[in-house]
Amino acid sequence: MADAQLSTAAVRAHRVCGLVPDVLEVGIQDTPAGTSARQALRLRGGSGDAGLALVHGARGAMHLHRAADLPALAAALRPSEETDLRKQSFGPFFAGLSGSVGAAIDEVATAMAAVMADGVRRSKGELSTSLRATVDARLRPWCDRCAVDHVNDALFRLASLPAGLRLIPNGDGSADFVATGALGPVGDVSAGRRELVRRFLRYAGPTNRDGLAGWLGLSPAAARRWWALADVVPVSVDGRRLFLHPDDLAAARSAPPADGVWLLPPNDPILELGDRELLVPDATDRKRVWRPTANPGALLLDGAVAGTWRRRADTVTVTPFGSLSATHRRRLAAATDGEVVVAES
Known part of the structure; x- marks a missing residue:
């Protein structure tokens, strides 16, 4: 049977349907702390902190999630083995780790929970220093930059969620850790991963296994295992073979044309979850949107990423x-709360 056909315009329209608060199902990246996630929520008409928590989630990056989702998220994200983690995302530390990476995460998480049980709010540096007395030396390699041995940074971030820790932004891009108690029963790992992949497909589709691997920082082997948990159907988008959940195909076909102007904040889910080649076909333009550091926001015109933006004061x-x-131009002026300057690319 031939693959279902979807135009790029239909895919973009389907993606714009993700401009709803339910995108918290996959979390919203918040980098620097306290900035981009709030902008993404306001864009979708959401506000307030009730029931939300900032944690180290996918790839160990800071994400805003529903607090009720954290136990299942912690179960899903716990690596089964050290080869589950992509070196580009987590570095080479885990490849040389003797023993189970899951056991290493458990050890650091237990130590974190013990330190934070006193209810004191701590910076990352303060918490890291406190762990040196209890965490095994093999998990505390020497750091030339800090001139001290401390828990590997990626391991530190991966362990903070199962330790029951949340992040409180300080207003300057940094964040402190607070303890919120045990997460409770984390549930079945396979069920948690299957649900997480389903949610990813809902907001990122059509996509492929590489998209899932990039979002979660998974190695190719781990991505294959995760992908096998999903129900997908192939679709052809301008000659590329991508995949959707069967329940999403009708929605993608019937999505109304994308019509409007939006200023997406850096790390918005539309930018972070979607297929970058579909969002921005030109390779040079893609480099303008996704930079090695300090991504700009993206101008979304009728569902297509059509430029970048930055804010300085009220401009x-x-x-x-x-x-x-x-x-x-008129719609763009109406979409902002300050002066708009259109620059040349």
Whole structure:
């Protein structure tokens, strides 16, 4: 049977349907702490902190999640073995680790929970220093930059969620850790992973196994195991073979045309979960949106990423990839709460 056909325009329209608060099902990346996730929520009409928690989630990066989802998330994200983790995301530390990476995470998480049980709010440095007295030396390699041995940074981040720790932004891009008690029963690992992959497909589809691996920082072997838990159907998008959950195919076919102007914050789920080649076909433009550090925001015109933007004080500077129509300029001015300057790319 031939693959179902979807146009790029249909895919973009389907992706814009993700501009809803339910995107918290997969979490919203928050980098620096206290910045991008709040912007993404406001864009979707969400507000307030009730029931939400900032934690180290996918790839160990800071994500805003529903607190009720944390036990299942912790179970799903716990690596089965050291080869589950992609070196590009986590570095070479785990490849040379003797013993189970899961056991290492458990050891550091237990030590973290013990330190934080006194209810004191601690910075990352303060917590890291406190762990040196109890964590095994093999998990505390020497750090030339800090001139001290401390828990490997990726291991530190991976252990903080199962330790029951959340992050409280300080208002300057940094965050402190607080203890919120045990997560409770974490549930079945396979069930947690199956649900996480289902949610990923809902907001990232159509996509492929590489998209899942990039989002979670998984090695190819681990991505294959996770992907096998999913129900998917192949679709052809401009000659590329991608995949959707069967229940999402009808929605993608019937999504109304994307119509509007949005200023997506850096790390918005539309940018972080979606297939980058579909969102931004031109390779040079992709490098403008996704940079090694300090990503700009993205200008979304009728579902297509059409430029970047940055804010300084009350001025938003928009750099489109091409020309903007008069209608788009009017809508852009209405979409911001300050002065808009359109720059040349």
